[in-house]
Amino acid sequence: MEASVIELYPASGTRQPLQGLYLSQLLENGQAQKSPFIYSNFVSSLDGRIALPGPGRNSHQVPPAIANSRDWRLFQELAAQADLLITSARYFRQSEGQEAQAELPVGCSAEFDDLRAWRIEQGLSPQPDVAVFSASLDVPLNAIHRYRERNVYLITGSAADSEKLEQITAASHTRVISCGQDGHVDASLLRNKLNDLGYQRVYAIAGPAVLHTLVQGKALDRLYHTTAHCLLGGTKFDTFVWGSEFDPAVCMPLRAMYLDTHAPDGAGQTLAVYGQ
Numbered sequence: 001m002e003a004s005v006i007e008l009y010p011a012s013g014t015r016q017p018l019q020g021l022y023l024s025q026l027l028e029n030g031q032a033q034k035s036p037f038i039y040s041n042f043v044s045s046l047d048g049r050i051a052l053p054g055p056g057r058n059s060h061q062v063p064p065a066i067a068n069s070r071d072w073r074l075f076q077e078l079a080a081q082a083d084l085l086i087t088s089a090r091y092f093r094q095s096e097g098q099e100a101q102a103e104l105p106v107g108c109s110a111e112f113d114d115l116r117a118w119r120i121e122q123g124l125s126p127q128p129d130v131a132v133f134s135a136s137l138d139v140p141l142n143a144i145h146r147y148r149e150r151n152v153y154l155i156t157g158s159a160a161d162s163e164k165l166e167q168i169t170a171a172s173h174t175r176v177i178s179c180g181q182d183g184h185v186d187a188s189l190l191r192n193k194l195n196d197l198g199y200q201r202v203y204a205i206a207g208p209a210v211l212h213t214l215v216q217g218k219a220l221d222r223l224y225h226t227t228a229h230c231l232l233g234g235t236k237f238d239t240f241v242w243g244s245e246f247d248p249a250v251c252m253p254l255r256a257m258y259l260d261t262h263a264p265d266g267a268g269q270t271l272a273v274y275g276q
Contacts, residue, residue, distance in 0.1 A: 018070055018260065021271070023115075036200050037200065038191065038222075039222040047232060049234065065228070068228070084131055086131045087205055087210075093139075154168060154169075156180075156185060208241050215250050225272045228269045255274060257271065
C-alpha cells in the first residue's frame with residue numbers, strides 16, 4: 001500500500017501516497033458545507049459495469065477483474081469518516097444468504113487497525129451507525145441482529161406496511177425514519193431527518209437504485225468513482241445509477257483525479273472525486 005498515485009487534477013503531476021489519500025477529506029471540507037454531508041463511492045469498468053452475475057449466486061457481485069485491495073482501502077477510508085452508513089435491504093438479504101461482499105465497514109481485519117484507531121482519536125464511535133433503505137421492508141432480522149452494537153434505522157415511505165414495521169421494530173433494535181408520502185423513500189426529506197438525529201457525514205454504500213433516489217432528491221453531495229481500465233462486456237450487469245432519466249441532467253464537477261498504475265494488474269485505474 002506504500003506505492004503512490006499520480007495526481008492528475010488539480011495539481012497535475014504530483015505524487016500522493018495511496019494510504020490516507022481520502023482520509024480526513026470530509027472532516028476538513030464536509031462539515032463547513034451541508035449538514036449532513038452525503039457521499040457515495042463506486043468502482044466500475046471502462047464500460048460502466050459495477051457488478052455482473054456471480055457464479056453459483058442469485059445476486060450480482062463486483063467482478064474480480066476490477067475488485068482490488070487498493071480501491072478497497074479507499075472504500076474503508078471513506079467509511080472511517082462516516083457517522084452513518086446508508087445501505088439497502090438487498091444487502092441484508094445477501095448477507096443472510098452469505099452472498100454479501102463483506103460486512104458493513106469499517107473492516108475488522110488487521111489491515112484496517114489504523115482506521116478504527118483513527119475513529120477513536122477523532123472522537124467518533126467505534127463503528128458508523130446503519131440506515132437501511134427499503135420500500136418492501138423485506139429485511140431479515142438475523143442480519144440486523146449482527147449489528148446490535150450500532151444504531152440501526154429503517155428508512156421508508158409513510159405508506160409502508162405498518163404491520164411489517166411493527167414486527168421489525170418489536171423484534172429488533174431498529175428505529176424507523178419515514179420519508180415520503182407513499183411506500184418509497186423521498187430523499188429530498190432525508191437530509192433534514194438525519195440532521196435532526198445529529199448526523200454530519202453520511203456514506204451511501206448501497207446500490208444503483210438507492211443512489212438514483214439520493215440524486216433525484218438532491219441529497220448527494222459528492223461521488224467518489226474508481227474506474228478500472230478494462231472492458232467487461234456482458235448483457236446482464238449493474239451500473240451505478242439505475243432509475244428514470246434525470247431531466248435536466250445532474251452536473252457533478254470534477255473535484256480531484258488521481259492515476260493509480262498498480263491495480264488492477266495490467267490495467268491501472270483512475271480515482272475521481274466529483275461534486276462539492
